[in-house]
Amino acid sequence: MQKRTYQTQESGLPHHMEMLHPVSRKNYGQWKYHERPRPGVLKHVAHGGDILYTVRAGTHRQVTIPIVRRLCKLADKYADGHLRWTVRNNVEFMTPNEANIAPLISELEALGHPVGGTGPSVSAIAHTQGWLHCDIPATDASGVAKSVMDALYDDFVKEEMPNRVRLATSCCEINCGGQADIAIVVQHTRPPRINHNILKDICEMPSTVARCPVAAIRPTTVNGKPSLMVVEEKCIYCGACFGACPAMEINHPEHSKFAVWVGGKNSNARSKPSNMRLVCHGLANNPPRWPEVTQVLKNILSAYKNGGKDWERLGEWIDRIGWKRFFEETGLPFDKYMIDNYRHARTSFNQSAHIRF
Amino acid sequence: MQKRTYQTQESGLPHHMEMLHPVSRKNYGQWKYHERPRPGVLKHVAHGGDILYTVRAGTHRQVTIPIVRRLCKLADKYADGHLRWTVRNNVEFMTPNEANIAPLISELEALGHPVGGTGPSVSAIAHTQGWLHCDIPATDASGVAKSVMDALYDDFVKEEMPNRVRLATSCCEINCGGQADIAIVVQHTRPPRINHNILKDICEMPSTVARCPVAAIRPTTVNGKPSLMVVEEKCIYCGACFGACPAMEINHPEHSKFAVWVGGKNSNARSKPSNMRLVCHGLANNPPRWPEVTQVLKNILSAYKNGGKDWERLGEWIDRIGWKRFFEETGLPFDKYMIDNYRHARTSFNQSAHIRF
Amino acid sequence: MPKQVDDADKKLNPTPLLDELEDGKWPSFISGYKEWIKQSGNTMTRGVLDQLQYSYETKMGYWKGGVVGVHGYGAGVISRYSMIPDKYPEAKEFHTMRVQPAPGLHYSTKKLNEILDVWEKYGSGLLSMHGQTGNLQLQGIDQDSVQECFDELNKLGWDLGGAGATVRTGASCVGPARCEMACYDSLNAHYQVLSYFTDLIHRPQLPYKAKFKFSGCPNDCSNSIQRADYAVIGTWKDDIQMDEAEVAAFIADKGVEYLVNNVITRCPTDAITLENGSIAIENSDCVRCMHCINVMPKALSPGKERGITLLVGGKGHLKVGNMLGSVMIPFLKMDGQEDIDNLIDIIDRMIDWWAEEALDHERIGECIERVGMVAFLEAAGIETTVDMIAHPRDNPYFKADHDHNPQIKSIA
Amino acid sequence: MPKQVDDADKKLNPTPLLDELEDGKWPSFISGYKEWIKQSGNTMTRGVLDQLQYSYETKMGYWKGGVVGVHGYGAGVISRYSMIPDKYPEAKEFHTMRVQPAPGLHYSTKKLNEILDVWEKYGSGLLSMHGQTGNLQLQGIDQDSVQECFDELNKLGWDLGGAGATVRTGASCVGPARCEMACYDSLNAHYQVLSYFTDLIHRPQLPYKAKFKFSGCPNDCSNSIQRADYAVIGTWKDDIQMDEAEVAAFIADKGVEYLVNNVITRCPTDAITLENGSIAIENSDCVRCMHCINVMPKALSPGKERGITLLVGGKGHLKVGNMLGSVMIPFLKMDGQEDIDNLIDIIDRMIDWWAEEALDHERIGECIERVGMVAFLEAAGIETTVDMIAHPRDNPYFKADHDHNPQIKSIA
Ligand code: SRM
């Protein structure tokens, strides 16, 4: 590397104003209402009368220079040189010009970008790094995401769900995908195996011990050297130690499985935000297409689509029909592992005579 | 005592059938609907057409032989020789004969028994033993109960509340009164003082140590003898140790105070049953009339009466208007002690943007 | 045997603070006590009143426990000795006998008067109708009279209730005796279950107390959910019975706005919708809360396929904070003796587990929370169902079998 | 600098399992990668694809971390070294640079193309738009190129984001740029708050990560409540604005039954009642949930007295189970610079407390739960209000001052 002469400008994040579409800038904070002319298209009307159309399309999230360049070209052609991404990795083009919509959609579709994800649709799945980049993954996130979205393509381009559906998938139990209406998360099913060969060289033992939520890791001696051991009865297979020390090998090609969680809700609409809950586990980690996982998602979504009332988010639908019918209607087996036994378990018991029969 | 010749019949509880009013026995399980002709009177109609009137009246609960004999006489005269008590210590007379109602009410009132407690009224307060009989009380329960009910007499004989109101009072933190829409419970405000003079003779030390929920009691030596000490920083003033060992003197004439709790609900109607919550504490234990406690109850009930909608129980009224307005409208000061810091504290945080302004 | 003083002047000592409790319209227990002392000259009661006056002055209690009982039983009498017998010798002893009443607290005056007769002979003349758990409490007897008093009561068909580490006296709502909501014969269940446990009521053999309450329907008029370790609550499985004509009459009388704002919006699961100006109930969404039935008792009633839900673990807040019972048996039909035997059998298994597993002074609810619901259910041989929880876990911290492989039914 | 191979045949090695991900209608990242490799001949990308194919075969990951960074910063680059470099030497290094985008993820094509130009020069050509936290992730660069690449980006006005024990890159919804629901200038707040913390983004000085997300209204389109330690959510204090004519138009269009079943019954606090065939909102019962406004966006809008609620402690489930943020500042107006400074000041105090108090790897939410909300608020100089809790405590286990003596206002 050459000698460095440049002095870093610790500039932080860029300002948004220069990035905004001109109509957006002009009507900043002056929007009055919106409509959805068709799936994937929004129409926002400003108090002053200006109209701004938005076309939303799915992407691969894990993109490349040519892909993004092509999107920029479309933005230059139809959206006055501006574009944005949504929090769910969809790309959005804005234009005041209604006539731009149809050709823009055609070009997006021709490039393989589905137009949709608005209103009561299944939007793009939030996903994570997986085998592609992370140091602790038990599966590949992008591959799962692609497989799932292939199966749900129609639900993205149509608006036929009771309310918007957010999906997420995560490649280890840590769950960088965050919570969602339906989340697919790796679930470990055994304690970490300790790789004593490497542990002694790479492990900051006290901080690894401290990382365990249930104090299952204890100092020990292996071949005369200080090392660590896991008390298997205590261990809850969380994998937190693996993040602290790569010798705590939690991942396993057969025993790291998938779990499915439902009913996470971040919005405050109607019900308070709620945590997602476990409804299926032990699903095979089955690359390259993960058909077991996809099947579960399809089951859940089809039951929700059939049974949900307008505006009911997935968790709210379950709140109305009850968990028993959720399991019946989705074909998923309820089992005893779904009954909480962790710190606040009591608060999940049915402390009432409210039962649906 | 003379030598005993009688052989105990371990008979258990008596059967109910012989105790029932004949019309009740005849229509057992055959009731169709009920009406409330006036406060304190119920009219139950059986599928077969039989009608059974009930007259309900308040009692002192802590009664005497002559009081109960008088009630029995009334039952003989107006209720075919049967009577019952409710779970709230009210007495009930049943009769198929509508003409009996008015004279029965007159006689009850003449004896000082208020007729009421039905429908959306404030029924009699559930109370406990207190200085009259218990070994661990910090106050007198019957005296508090009498003082409160004097103040709420009109609310008992009228049906002017949004829904039924259940009150309870308890003479130590243990709360034998159980939960209620409004509960008045002793609250200790300091750790127990240890009476080392008696401790050594009467204390089963290991079980006293085990009784403490926060492990604040430790073995120690006093004057060369094994004894106990309380780690004051840990102690949460619960008084559990006093039940195990009278040397752990938790009661104090000045520092054992009253707390008021609201929103306890056992019924499953509408909302799930809910725990009652602390809304006032540090109220003086002020015999013989406890005016501070009575004032708080009156404030709460008058706000609820004004603001509650039909069928809203006290806790449900608060669920609708929010705790902030509850404190405003009752004139009670909210303070930081009401924010939970015990085991499930997190579940009481406002984990949402739901706020009333 | 009660001691008496006959001289009218000496029957009562001054109790100025207590006398203030004679004001006001609510029945005054002080007036009642004074009337009785004046009438009977009972010295124990006078002493107790004097000590109570002293408590009001000093704001402290003066009773301590001890061990008083009847032959063969380990429970049922709460013994009280004055801590200041030198000051109030008449109040030296003041024990309470807990007597089990009939389910639903129904009495014939004949049976009740019989108790009073015995009590007049042996006791202070004070009684409490009833204690919070459900006992008829005969308050104030000396050790020497307890056995005789009990024997006489027992001859008349009465027996003692629980205290300490026993099964306690049960309680139940008025139930089918007078309530159209009752979904099972709660009085009979109460009678049978508590009869079965008579031995455990009389002899402390458990880690701690165990309470039973029986409510005919989810209105839970016996407060079972919070006040009982075992709450037996009536419910139904099929559809709410609807009398169309009475529904129409209700709406004609009250109007649609009343219907919307008091019935439809109050249903906890939005199971009721407004349809053609009337209500439609989606019974599969209904959680049997009772509300709509309570508001429209002529028009709506519980379904026909009835039974009970058993909730376990309700109790006061000692140690872990207030606990409400949790569903452990979602539904059990309750039509005949066989069903009651079945219920008893289930509860027996629960008690056995608890007796093995509990720490000292640990109620079953606390024990289940500590050990885990599934561990409890498996040990008691009860199938886990989703009705037992408000929702599945929201943390991934569990240990399934490595080879767990769920069988997903393909739908649609 | 990227290495390239020019021979068209050799540009791609066989990746049979990955190729199966080229089927289906959703955009295929594999097809994208292959297209790019074929076009650029980038060998790092080829190596990464080969290693990924191996992961698909063996069902294990093969990256390990290390320490790679830019001059003066302690964070912003996630370093990845292959664990099997002998097998896949081309994938030996594959570091990611996290670049902070503008609030709301808005771009001009000009600025975005500038990034791509630099990335084409130095990197693998792969990028992730965007990471879950909100970074533009430039994925795949070798250690030797990182500094130069960064310098060029930095010249163009871009800077790195957070990683490790730092303040992290923020995220926000589209906000006032295109949404009628926005109750404050969320993009400006995002910009200012994150700018203020630039130093803490670049240099790990905290117990653990700290994330910020900004949503214009309680719909929370940035998922702040669960995914951010500091969630800044727009809200309002006065009444919902109602356009009567539009309400009437809505009812005329949809009918009263729709209104009852989709608006009135869905209000979480029954703040909406049916009155004279239309809706009446009791604004003091309204919890600002947004539902009625969402259903009737032409007729209803948030009030005029606007500002934010700050919720603290949202995070994933590690250790204690999933946590949602809790209200710590119920309302702060957010009209000008002074208000933003005020917000920053408050957050600064919270971070200071946390930096002192937290255990290693303990997020602020966990720390508050462990230490107690009141202890936290007092240390941070924040007044405790009832808005911070769903309900007061339900256990009596607290220690008030002995001489606590509440002043009760006598009402009525
Ligand atoms: C008499 C009675 C109050 C009353 O006047 O009504 C009562 C009185 C006592 N209760 Fe109670 N409890 C009484 C009903 C209750 C209830 C309500 C109920 O049963 O429905 C509760 C709440 C529900 C529950 O069981 O949790 C109750 C919760 C307690 C507790 C706390 C238990 C807990 O786990 O939280 C204790 C403490 C203990 O057992 O160590 C207790 C302990 C006591 C003791 C035995 C105090 C002691 O340890 O010495 C009291 C004896 C007083 C006396 O001198 O007679 N009592 N106690 C009630 C029993 C009368 C009866 O048998 O009918």
Ligand code: SRM
């Ligand atoms: C007599 C009694 C049962 C007994 O075995 O003694 C009883 C009797 C009735 N109750 Fe109750 N309840 C009785 C204690 C209770 C209790 C427990 C308590 O008071 O400690 C509760 C639970 C309270 C709680 O949630 O903590 C109770 C919650 C209800 C409810 C549900 C109210 C609600 O909306 O939450 C109803 C339904 C209703 O009000 O229509 C109800 C309804 C009724 C009905 C209307 C049932 C019927 O159709 O006959 C009865 C006439 C009530 C009236 O007063 O108007 N009863 N009811 C009890 C009278 C107590 C008293 O003297 O005041």
Ligand code: SRM
């Ligand atoms: C890249 C990214 C996933 C993605 O592909 O989008 C990611 C990747 C990692 N996350 Fe994450 N997290 C990412 C967003 C999240 C989110 C979502 C969010 O920020 O909105 C969460 C949940 C919210 C939260 O913060 O709790 C999240 C919760 C975690 C956790 C668990 C934290 C906890 O307290 O529960 C860890 C574990 C840790 O920090 O030790 C973690 C750790 C990691 C590490 C650093 C794993 C490690 O310890 O080595 C991953 C590095 C992967 C890599 O190779 O780049 N990541 N992580 C996301 C960051 C991209 C970006 O900067 O834009």
Ligand code: SRM
């Ligand atoms: C573009 C975007 C914001 C952004 O900065 O990127 C956005 C935009 C809008 N959201 Fe959102 N939401 C966006 C992510 C979210 C998220 C977060 C997420 O998707 O991860 C949530 C929270 C989800 C949750 O609860 O976990 C979210 C919860 C809502 C809600 C509440 C829905 C509910 O009933 O619970 C509304 C209200 C509604 O649907 O009318 C809403 C409404 C809207 C409106 C209608 C607001 C408006 O008036 O313009 C916007 C058009 C939505 C549409 O798709 O029809 N938006 N919205 C995000 C698009 C994501 C995507 O590509 O699919």
Ligand code: SF4
């Ligand atoms: S979920 Fe786990 S494996 Fe996946 S990116 Fe996050 S930390 Fe890595």
Ligand code: SF4
């Ligand atoms: S997997 Fe989790 S519980 Fe098990 S030892 Fe590691 S940190 Fe502890």
Ligand code: SF4
């Ligand atoms: S509440 Fe306390 S003092 Fe009162 S009777 Fe119960 S145990 Fe005794």
Ligand code: SF4
């Ligand atoms: S009062 Fe409670 S916390 Fe304090 S020492 Fe006694 S048992 Fe422990």
Ligand code: SF4
């Ligand atoms: S619980 Fe039900 S059955 Fe029993 S009295 Fe109350 S309303 Fe009637």
Ligand code: SF4
């Ligand atoms: S009983 Fe309750 S849950 Fe069932 S329909 Fe009626 S109100 Fe709804």
Ligand code: SF4
């Ligand atoms: S959070 Fe509110 S302001 Fe932001 S985009 Fe969503 S609806 Fe609009």
Ligand code: SF4
């Ligand atoms: S915003 Fe929500 S809480 Fe407020 S009135 Fe509308 S629906 Fe009800």
